[in-house]
Amino acid sequence: MSTLKTLNGNQSIAEAVRQIDPDVVAAYPITPSTAIVETIAKFKADGLITSEFVCPESEHSAMSVCIGASSAGGRVMTATGSQGLALMWEMLYIAAGLRLPIVAAIANRALSAPINIHGDHSDTMGARDSGWIQIYSENCQEAYDNFIQAFRIGEDLKVRTPVFVGLDGFIISHSLEVIQVEDDAKVKKFVGEYKPVYPLLDTSRKMTVGPIDFTDYYFEHKRNQIEGIENAPPVIEAVGKEFGQKFGREYGFFEEYRMDDAELCIVVMSSAAGTCKDAIDELRSDGKRIGLLKPRVFRPFPHEKIAEALKKMKAVAVFDRSSSPGAFGAPLFTEVRSALYDHKERPHIVNYVYGLGGRDIKVEHFKEVALKLEKIAETGKVEEIYGYINLRE
Amino acid sequence: MKKETWKELTIGTINLDAGNSVKNLTGTWRSGKKPQFIEEKCIQCFFCWLYCPHSAILVERDEVKGINYDYCTGCGMCSVECPTKEKAIIMVKEEAKLAEGGAE
Ligand code: SF4
Ligand code: SF4
Numbered sequence: 016m017s018t019l020k021t022l023n024g025n026q027s028i029a030e031a032v033r034q035i036d037p038d039v040v041a042a043y044p045i046t047p048s049t050a051i052v053e054t055i056a057k058f059k060a061d062g063l064i065t066s067e068f069v070c071p072e073s074e075h076s077a078m079s080v081c082i083g084a085s086s087a088g089g090r091v092m093t094a095t096g097s098q099g100l101a102l103m104w105e106m107l108y109i110a111a112g113l114r115l116p117i118v119a120a121i122a123n124r125a126l127s128a129p130i131n132i133h134g135d136h137s138d139t140m141g142a143r144d145s146g147w148i149q150i151y152s153e154n155c156q157e158a159y160d161n162f163i164q165a166f167r168i169g170e171d172l173k174v175r176t177p178v179f180v181g182l183d184g185f186i187i188s189h190s191l192e193v194i195q196v197e198d199d200a201k202v203k204k205f206v207g208e209y210k211p212v213y214p215l216l217d218t219s220r221k222m223t224v225g226p227i228d229f230t231d232y233y234f235e236h237k238r239n240q241i242e243g244i245e246n247a248p249p250v251i252e253a254v255g256k257e258f259g260q261k262f263g264r265e266y267g268f269f270e271e272y273r274m275d276d277a278e279l280c281i282v283v284m285s286s287a288a289g290t291c292k293d294a295i296d297e298l299r300s301d302g303k304r305i306g307l308l309k310p311r312v313f314r315p316f317p318h319e320k321i322a323e324a325l326k327k328m329k330a331v332a333v334f335d336r337s338s339s340p341g342a343f344g345a346p347l348f349t350e351v352r353s354a355l356y357d358h359k360e361r362p363h364i365v366n367y368v369y370g371l372g373g374r375d376i377k378v379e380h381f382k383e384v385a386l387k388l389e390k391i392a393e394t395g396k397v398e399e400i401y402g403y404i405n406l407r408e
Numbered sequence: 409m410k411k412e413t414w415k416e417l418t419i420g421t422i423n424l425d426a427g428n429s430v431k432n433l434t435g436t437w438r439s440g441k442k443p444q445f446i447e448e449k450c451i452q453c454f455f456c457w458l459y460c461p462h463s464a465i466l467v468e469r470d471e472v473k474g475i476n477y478d479y480c481t482g483c484g485m486c487s488v489e490c491p492t493k494e495k496a497i498i499m500v501k502e503e504a505k506l507a508e509g510g511a512e
Contacts, residue, residue: 223427239415
């Protein structure tokens, strides 16, 4: 039976894990994702899951265990964030290169130095070229829903690619929310039985996993890998639709909020999109034609669809919760701006880095930017392409 | 050896022809020098066999018998490790030749 439960983001992920009951969970606890692992351990101790629960000595080992277990033929998940994800780094590329559909819940957190335990997207954005699919969640409900869908997306035979499901550290991971937890059997049925391809435990077949490639094969294998994530968009779309039919909450590549007749737009992912919606409501009641575009899937980046949604705007502000030092703008901005390049009509587009290390972002900050967008739309002049929000200057 | 296009490869770098490294004739990497085995000086200590990084020391009936030049890269490690006073493996000049097959 579908029930309402009061859970924080970490518990919401753990609840999905309980329902999916994967073959192997290997994880090393790190703030702010610790409670995911802790809750799964409790489920295991209470006999609520049959998963093999492995506590290795580091995140590097945790991802290594996941790779081994997934190669063996199991359905596998882990959870981490920040330095933990950073320590997994070299293994992330191996999971993706071996086309292992591991699912990792990432409680997004800032990277040291300086050390900080709060939420930003530096960790997963740093791993944006590791070959993993990346899905971001606005709230606990989305974290739960995205996590369930992640298995279907990653395990699709055409995709076979690992998936990150991001939830903002503390803001989502530790905030209580009343969420709809779907029926155990229905969730199990939705996710379906896992069918491994080329499992190592199939001893009837002679094969090698992860052999060395020289100059004559590496390039072909990499291209072969890229095909997996490029096959993902129709799968992400179909799974999001089917989820909507089964559970009443449909998902796409991004959410458009009050975009119908908008001339100005704010692009922002994850929890800050919730705050932004309040700002949009207030601005709308002041008669401003402004909307929000909240990307959900960052890899593969839905460049055509985003360009289509934004090309008619007069001015767009992209908000990034990470920085890319020395680059021409932060990660989301460079993607969005590049997506619009081929369109003859395209908006002025500016970038704001916000919320690093968990720095608050409020309704008033979005409203300040809305004023700037209005001015850009009126004058056609962009004074600063790249700026910072709520930073002491 | 015909090489597959990226579309023809098995996903995830999986090699369904395990053990196919025997088709990779690393002997084609040799340039300029090759080891020569001098049987009468050999004390059968097996050091060369142990150290050879390409398993290119030929062994027959538990005795070192020579070199498999299909795989010997001419690295010279066997000769360096050979412990006899007058080496039972010496490195000699070899005309460099471009052979077919193996890795690029
Ligand atoms: S030269 Fe190197 S590869 Fe050749 S037999 Fe000696 S140790 Fe092996
Ligand atoms: S190392 Fe020298 S002596 Fe020992 S087995 Fe090899 S060739 Fe013979």
